[in-house]
Amino acid sequence: MTFKNQLVPAAPSRSLSSTVVYISIIFVLSTYVTIDFFKQHSSAFRLESQSSLSEADQAPSKLAATVVSAAAAASATLSMQPAEDDVCSSVFGHLPEHRSSQQQEADPWDQMKWIGKPARCRVKGELIENLDEHYNFRRGYALKFTADVEDKTHLLPWLLGSKVNLNARERRVYLDLGANALETSIQWFMRWYPCDFTEVHAFEINPQLLKLPEVEFAEDDNVEVPNPRAIVAKQTPGIPNWMLQRMTFYNQLVSDADDDATKAVNITRFMKETLNLSASDTVVVKMDIESVEWPILQRWLQDPQMAEIVDELFVEIHYQHPSMSGFLWDSWAPRTRDQASYLLASLRSKGFFVHPWP
Incomplete structure (x- = not known):
């Protein structure tokens, strides 16, 4: 239990x-x-x-x-296509364009434009005129805009001094190689080129051509007064005395080699050693030396220093062409206009800001 x-x-x-x-x-x-x-x-x-x-x-x-x-x-x-820099560093980028007669007739630049059109490639980074070989580089005269075969109007828009301030440099040198008379080219550069040159060096072998004026130009007296409201100049203004004091004249031949017997001066050596010019100076050169330009410019093509020293170059290249026979250019054979164009294009491709003169 x-x-x-x-x-x-x-x-x-x-x-x-x-x-x-x-x-x-x-x-x-x-x-x-x-x-x-x-x-x-x-x-x-x-x-x-x-x-x-x-x-x-x-x-x-x-x-x-x-x-x-x-x-x-x-x-x-x-x-597959060449770069613009490659083209413009070669001579081919600076050669003039060959156009048919039909293209020329249709191009307004060939009828109305006194100055011509810009080139395809710049030089020194600036616009420059197209090489206009069709008109023997004498545009205004060929187009019947002027009766002056030496007219230089077409150059005015393309001056490097109007694009770059060449007055900023302390030393500003103008060299006139083949100066002829004072009023031929020296006065033109004094009057038209946008630079106040501190030195002018002019070469002319004929002492009877290049002479300093006996009386300096007096601007204040260069006035006729036909009525109280008008001022009329007596003569074309000349060069004042202060400018003449900057000028040095040389009765010597400009050449590619020194020669005491012919009074020839090696202009390349003269610029580098006698004048001691450098890239830091403003240097403008006009060259009209009756075909002696060919060997000098060939030397400059091989000398990189000259492209740096010379800021702007104006050169009359002499060649044989039927349209220029009336100006005694038959004596420049066997040089041809095509060769002249090639030389100018070669200079531009090397950095020379060069124009055909005049």
């Missing part, structure tokens, strides 16, 4: 223990399933995210590759 009474209370204890075990098992299984579920899905999410990030990371590389590819293609296309 007593034993029975002792076993009855034990039944509830076994039931509670089993319940705890079952709940624990269910909790463990549920936790495992949950962990496994998140583990599997988070792995897939990471893969998807990595894939997306990978594509985003690769996008700039793909874009860069596309740009590089396009640039390479463009470069290959451009390399």
Whole structure:
């Protein structure tokens, strides 16, 4: 009786223990399933995210590759054509364009423009006139704009001194090689060229041609007064005394070599050594020396220093051409107008800011 009474209370204890075990098992299984579920899905999410990030990371590389590819293609296309700098550093970029007679008739530059059109290539970084060999480089005269074969109007818009301030340099030198008379070219440069020259060196072998005026020009007295409201000049203004004091005249031949017997002076040596000219000076040269320009300019083409020393060059290149026979140019054979054009173009390609003179 007593034993029975002792076993009855034990039944509830076994039931509670089993319940705890079952709940624990269910909790463990549920936790495992949950962990496994998140583990599997988070792995897939990471893969998807990595894939997306990978594509985003690769996008700039793909874009860069596309740009590089396009640039390479463009470069290959451009390399098939000569660069403008390459053209203008060669003589061919400066040669005049040969046009048919029909093209010439249709071109307004050949009928109305006194000054001519700009050249294809710049020189010293500045615009310069096109080499107009069709008119023997004497544009105004050939177009019947003037009766003066020595007219220089077409040069005025292209002067380097009007584009670059050559007055800023302390020493400003003008050399007139083959000066002829004072009014032939010296006065033209004094009057028209936009630079106040501190020195003028003029060469003329004939002492009867180049002479200083006996009486200096007096601007105040150069007036006629026909009525109180008018002022009329008596004569074309000359050169004042203060300018004449800057001039030095040489009765010597300009040459490519010194020769005491013929009174010839090597002008290249004279400029470098006697005058001690350098790139820091303003140097303008006009050359009209009856075909002796050919060997001198050939030397200058081989001398890089001369292109740096000479800021602007004006040269009359002598050649034989039927249209110039009336001016005694038959004696300049075998030089041709095409050769003259090639020489001028060669000088420009070497950096000489050169114009045909006049």
